[in-house]
Amino acid sequence: MKQVVIIGAGIIGGAIAYEMAKSGWRVTVVDKAPEAGYGSTSNSSAVIRINYSVMETCAMALEGWTYWKDWAGYVDLPADRPIAAYKETGTLVIYRGEGQAMQKITEIMDQIGGVYERLPPEGIHHYLPKADLHSYGPAKLMDHPDFGEPNDELVGGAVFFPQAGYVNDPKLAAQNLQWAAEREGVTFRFRTTVEGFEVVNGHVSGVRLANGELLAADVVVNAGGPWSAGLNRMAGVTGDMTITTRPNRQEVAYIPGPVNMDYRHDGVVVADLDSEFYARPDPVGICLGSTDPACDSHEWVDDPDAVDTRFTDQWTTIVMRGAMRLPELHIPGQASGLVALYDTSDDWLPIYDKTSLPGFYMACGTSGNQFKMAPVVGKLMTHLITHTEEGHDHDADPLRFTLEKTGRQINLATYSRKRHINAESSHSVMG
Structure with a gap:
């Protein structure tokens, strides 16, 4: 069983962890915060909507809406666990x-x-x-x-x-994903700071922690939110990126x-x-x-x-x-x-992609508008990582991803780190 380390326990990192564990990966999530959803997720306005300026994002948002409509069914937690509520307005x-x-x-x-x-x-x-x-x-x-x-x-x-509509408690939604992922065998490690990455034979092989520990990894996913740009620089993967990210x-x-x-x-x-x-x-x-x-x-x-x-x-x-x-x-x-x-x-659309370092992936640049996509992003990143690790060249032949609920297929080149700035984007939080 291959080991993946996900950096970031927000709504995006939690969804990726949940979906990768269900697909058979051994998953560890690390986060410098004390709890899931403690960072930018807890400060999200948590609006759920389907209107965007780009076709692929609208399709993902409509797909995401179907999961929020049945959030309790998606996370499938015991009755004694509190569940985030979606309010349709x-x-x-x-x-x-x-x-x-x-x-x-x-x-x-x-x-x-x-x-x-x-x-x-x-x-x-x-x-x-x-x-x-x-x-x-x-x-x-x-x-x-x-x-x-x-x-x-x-x-x-x-x-x-x-x-x-909107989700009443975005931090609780991230915690729901943590609990669901833990049921699938995921390990969460909080108050854990990443200090670097190990590379063997040109492929990422581990994550170095500030306490000196090395977490072995076949795959690393950067879902660090506002901290993601620093993690990309730490990994040395910014050289071929035509789209960059910055905390705003x-x-x-x-x-x-x-x-x-x-x-x-x-x-x-x-x-x-x-x-x-x-x-x-x-x-x-x-x-x-x-x-x-x-x-x-x-x-x-x-x-x-x-x-x-x-x-x-x-x-x-x-x-x-x-x-x-x-x-x-x-x-x-x-x-x-x-x-x-x-x-x-740069264009307020996310980056969901591989990087120039084999085994190192990014789910970042969410620009305040991707909370609603989280369940879909979990599945999308699992699809992307699995096929790329099996040898598919996503840069040369961008993968397509079929949305399970609506059946629509989207081109993942839309979210490439090497794309040109998308002229269709509103270049705002409206996406």
């Missing part, structure tokens, strides 16, 4: 202008079997009572003289996708919802591509984040362990953009929410 995507981008996405939905409903501007009020229907785009920074000033025209309309600092607001509605129970997931924010229900009321408009600069972080967790004007900007659309939003006097990191790639 649907996603309302608001757009400005004539909605050409949404036309492309709805055409993809028609091809893959995704469900949607087009709405005129006034249809937004069905989901967001008293929403301001004026267009505010393109987005501006707070120091712009026209910040918060509406345009003369209304938004173009919206598209509602019912196959969407983000702020998210958790505040009371609009005073005119019970957003905790009646709200939907919103992606406002005019005011440039996203929202989802939360026990506090509403969770607000940025859709990364062009005017916003990105804050890249060299050391993920040294990120500044204090709130800045980014928090205020996000909340004020939300208040443009939701004028009855209750804005507290003190910032609350979280500061966390995306593992962002």
